[in-house]
Structure formats: structure tokens, C-alpha cells
Amino acid sequence: MNKILSTALIATLFAAPAFAGGTHGGGHHDEMEVGKPGDAAHADREVVVIMKETDDGEMLFEPANLSFSAGETVKFVITNEGELEHEFVLDTPERNVHHKELMAKMDMEHDDPNSVRLDPGATGEIVWTFSNAGTFEFACLIPGHYESGMHGPVTVLQGDMTFTAGMVKKVDPKSGKVTIKHEELVDLDMPAMTMVFRVADDAMLDQLKAGDAIEFVAQRIKGKLTVVAVK
Numbered sequence: 001m002n003k004i005l006s007t008a009l010i011a012t013l014f015a016a017p018a019f020a021g022g023t024h025g026g027g028h029h030d031e032m033e034v035g036k037p038g039d040a041a042h043a044d045r046e047v048v049v050i051m052k053e054t055d056d057g058e059m060l061f062e063p064a065n066l067s068f069s070a071g072e073t074v075k076f077v078i079t080n081e082g083e084l085e086h087e088f089v090l091d092t093p094e095r096n097v098h099h100k101e102l103m104a105k106m107d108m109e110h111d112d113p114n115s116v117r118l119d120p121g122a123t124g125e126i127v128w129t130f131s132n133a134g135t136f137e138f139a140c141l142i143p144g145h146y147e148s149g150m151h152g153p154v155t156v157l158q159g160d161m162t163f164t165a166g167m168v169k170k171v172d173p174k175s176g177k178v179t180i181k182h183e184e185l186v187d188l189d190m191p192a193m194t195m196v197f198r199v200a201d202d203a204m205l206d207q208l209k210a211g212d213a214i215e216f217v218a219q220r221i222k223g224k225l226t227v228v229a230v231k
Contacts, residue, residue, distance in 0.1 A: 031131060032091070032114065033092055033095075033132060033134070033136075034090050034091055034092060034114065034128075034130070034132070034136045034154070035090075035114075035128055035129050035130040035131045035132065035156075036128075036129050036131055037113035037114070037127065037128065037129070038073035038074070038075075038127040038128050038129035039073065039127065040075055040125075040127045042073055043073045043074060043075040043127060044072045044073050044074065045072070045074060045075070046074075046075045046076075046077060047066065047074055047075070047076050047077070048076075048077050048078075048079070049061055049062070049063070049076055049077070049078045049079070049088060049138075050062040050078075050079055050081050051078065051079070051080045051081065051082055051086040051088065051118070051140065051150070052080070052081040052082040053082045053083060053084060053148075057148065058148060058149045059082070059084075059086070059140065059145050059148040059149050059150045060149050060150060061088075061138065061140075061150060061151075061152055063152075063207075064152045064203055064206060064207050065152045065153050065154075065155070065201065065203055065204055065207065065229075065230065066138065066152065066153070066154045066155070067154070067155040067156075067157065067217070067228075067229035067230070067231060068130045068154070068155075068156050068157070069130070069156070069157050069158070070130060070131065070132060070133045070156050070157065070158055071129070071130070071131070072129070072130055072156075073127065073128070073129045073130075074127070074128055074129075074130070075125060075126075075127050076088070076125060076126040076127070076128065077123065077125055078116055078118065078123065078124050078125065078126065079118070079122070079123040080118040080119065080120055080121065080122050080123075081120075081121075082120055083120050084120065084145075085117065085118065085119055085120065085142065086117070086118060086140050086142065086145065086150065087115060087116060087117040087118065087140050087141065087142055087145075088115060088116050088118075088124075088126065088138060088139075088140065089114065089115040089138065089139050089140070089141055090114040090115070090126070090128060090136065090137075090138050090154065091114065091136065091137060091139075092136055092137065093135075093136070093137045096137050096139045096141060096146075096151070099141055100139075100141045100143075100146055103141050103142065103143060104143045113126065113127075113128070114126065114128060117142075130154075130156045132156065133156050133157060133158045134156055135153055135154070135155055135156075135200055135201070135228070136153070136154040136155075136156065137151055137152070137153060137154060138151065138152055138154055139151035139152075151203075152201075152203050153200060153201035153203060153204070155200065155217075155228050155229040157217055157228070157229060162186055162187060162217070163215040163216060163217055163229070163231065164182050164183055164184070164185050164186070164215065164216060164217070164218070165182065165183045165213070165214075165215055166180040166181060166182035166183065166213075166214055166215070166216055167180065167181045167182075167211070167212070167213055167214070168180055168208050168209065168210055168211065168212040168214060169181055169194060169210060170210055171205055171208050171209060171210060173202070173205050173206075176198055176199060176202055176205070177196050177197065177198055177199070178196070178197055178199060178204075178205060178208055178227065179194065179195070179196050179197075180194070180195060180197060180214070180216065180227075181193075181194040182194070182195065182216075185218060187217075187218075187219075188218060188219075188220070188225075195225065196225075197218055197225050197226060197227045198221075198224050198225065198226045198227070199226065199227045200221070200226055200227065200228045200229075204227060204230055207230065208230070214230055214231070215230070215231050216229060216230045216231075217229040
């Protein structure tokens with residue numbers, strides 16, 4: 001890959017918003033929209049993430065989606081079980097797309113608290129505090145890896161939201177909908193029944209199948225009942 005930066009590309013780098021924590025190669029890191037570096041001694045929980053490839057060429061993370069509460073500090077223990085180098089980056093989907101485009105133009109390697117790049121067989125850690133509610137993304141931005149499946153949604157909920165038990169009755173990937181027989185949706189003041197929901201991210205549908213017992217959070221997004229988190 002060409003490591004010689006054109007004047008225009010250098011100008012783009014300095015004009016663009018700070019990537020993945022504000023700087024590359026260390027220095028002061030301001031809080032990002034997705035949150036800020038956390039203190040491992042005060043982590044609320046530990047989450048194991050696996051990066052790998054499949055025999056048919058797909059690259060993936062396990063689990064494929066993540067959900068947390070605003071204010072929660074999470075210790076991620078990330079292992080690369082694949083045969084290629086991979087990375088784990090936390091950010092907004094928009095910033096990941098922009099950053100991915102830049103990485104396609106030059107050889108970049110992160111050195112930021114919201115990311116870790118790992119050789120095959122290696123394990124690394126990120127400790128992160130999710131300061132704000134919203135939908136974010138974890139991804140591998142090494143050229144070609146994102147397109148091969150290495151990205152997933154991170155849903156950060158307000159602390160007072162509750163998960164509801166349910167049973168998946170039908171999954172319809174074409175329409176982006178899932179039918180769930182559920183208990184009372186306390187936050188939405190809705191009784192137990194069977195309903196059709198949209199999903200906040202289509203990747204959620206890949207993890208669901210008819211007969212699954214799940215716990216989920218639903219919100220009204222643009223007037224539509226939408227599943228924003230599943231566990």
C-alpha cells in the first residue's frame with residue numbers, strides 16, 4: 001500500500017474530526033460521542049469478544065451485537081482467533097465509514113483507547129465508559145474487513161430502561177422485521193401480546209431464529225416499534 005501522502009490527503013486528515021479518541025500515537029484524548037476511556041478498577045462488567053474468519057471468507061465478531069447502559073464501564077477482552085490481523089474499534093457508524101475510507105488510501109494503525117489491533121492468536125483489552133445513550137458501532141477498519149462482515153451495532157440505553165422477556169415467532173430479513181411473543185413492555189405501557197417489530201440494525205436479525213427465548217428492549221423510533229437491544 002502506498003504510504004506516501006499527497007498534500008490533499010494530509011489536508012483532509014488535519015481538517016477532519018479527530019479519529020478514534022482524538023489522536024494517533026498517544027496524547028490527550030477528549031471524550032467522544034461513543035464515550036471515553038474507563039478505569040479497569042471500576043469496570044461494571046467484562047465482555048469477551050472474538051474476531052475470526054470463516055471457511056467461506058466471511059470475517060466476523062462474536063457476539064455480533066452489543067448493548068449497555070449509559071454510564072456503564074465495560075472491560076472488553078478481545079481475542080483474534082483468525083489467521084489474519086484484525087482490529088476492534090468503537091465509534092459512531094459515520095466516523096467509522098470516514099475513517100475506513102482514509103485507511104483504504106494509506107497504511108494506518110490505531111493507537112487510541114477505543115481501539116486495539118491484534119495479530120492472529122493475540123489478546124488485548126479496552127476499558128470503556130459509555131457516557132451517552134444512542135446507537136454506535138464496533139468494527140474492523142482494515143481494508144476489506146468491514147465489507148466482509150466485521151462490524152456490529154452497539155446500543156447504549158438510558159439507565160432506567162428494562163429488558164423484556166419474549167419468544168421469537170418469525171424473522172423476516174427482507175422486511176427487516178421480527179415477530180415476538182412478549183411479556184408486558186413496561187417502558188411502552190403495552191400489555192403482553194404477540195407483535196411485529198422493526199430492528200435498529202439488520203445485523204440483529206442474523207442472530208435471531210424462530211423459537212429463540214430472548215430478552216429485548218423496544219422503543220418507538222420515528223413512530224415505529226423498534227427492537228434496539230437483544231440478549
